[in-house]
Amino acid sequence: MPHLALYTFGVLKSPLTDPTPLTRELQDSGKVIYWKISQHPGYLARAEAAVGGRGTHFDLDWGAWGEFAIPAWYGKGHTVETTALDATLSLWTDLHPAFDAIYTGLHREALNRRYDWFERTGHSNYVSWWVSDGVIPTWQDGVSRLEHLDDHGSAPHAFTFHHPFAPDGTPTRIKSIGSKGEQIR
Template sequence: MPAQAGKHLAMYNFGLHVAAYESPAVEGFRLREAANFEAAARAHGFIGRSGYAGEPGVACWGEQVFPRFIEGSGFAVAPSSLSLWADIESLMAFSYSGVHADALKHARHWNVRQNWPPLVLWWVDAGAVPQWRDGAERLELLHDRGASAAAFTFKQPYGPDGNSVNVDRGRVKDIAALNAEGQGDLLAHVVALKV
């Protein structure tokens, strides 16, 4: 299901670590973070991502805010990302193969079990840049009301036209294979890292 001309897929994810970011308990996450960002940048269909305020490099897309699920956690900040993709298949290929799949495999060691959706997807006009608050609001919307064209998941996807769609699994596999060709060095690096 390639994107319709003029639309990009926005993705926001949010979780909570089991301990402070600098903690030894979260070292496996920290060690993989740069490789994950680089794998995304090399991935087919990647358009861009927000950076983080006060950090060099990629610009931050507005003030970073968090969904209400951070309340009572004891944390002022939490692991989250905000990015733009050409289509669902490209994002899915990146998310569930290669470097990012390695991180997902070990995430239970670093992240608390959550009772909210781990991510939310929605379509934006090409050229539009989503803000952190958009992602937080849409994650809460998904949690509260379930999947809709305004806030959905890989399991219940919607197309740019607002209609329910099916993910093209064959295309996801093809894109994952394409990504693997240009990310072998990154994958070799992360599989050798401490969990």
């Protein structure tokens, strides 16, 4: 049974090492949100660096998730002092659980404030695709599919929640959550 891979990428307004309260707030809320999402039905796994890893995203050991990679258009730093990005790579049982985890609860609250922390880049900030059971997506997979999405729009190879595809490549829809429905972007 295929699983859904989800890659997110955002360019921060300030480097991760910025000591301001806003940057600390993002980092602190991220820890809570990651924990909450990991408890969500349908969540399988996310890329996490090996325990005890030090350095930037680029220097860490990501194990089966592969070497850390970023979109070609990211123009900020790669050092501890200058890295200004946030990226996630996760695996889900299906579209609906991933959508539900992203667009409800604590993560939804953070999305409502995303422009407090993230730049508006004009590029897609997430992409989804299907992987075969037992396959671990890599950071490079996420980057290549995000860039494909930017260049070609949603397709079975790389899609958004707004224009999703089923594992067989046919267009599908995600039913709205709750009585009001959800606005998806």
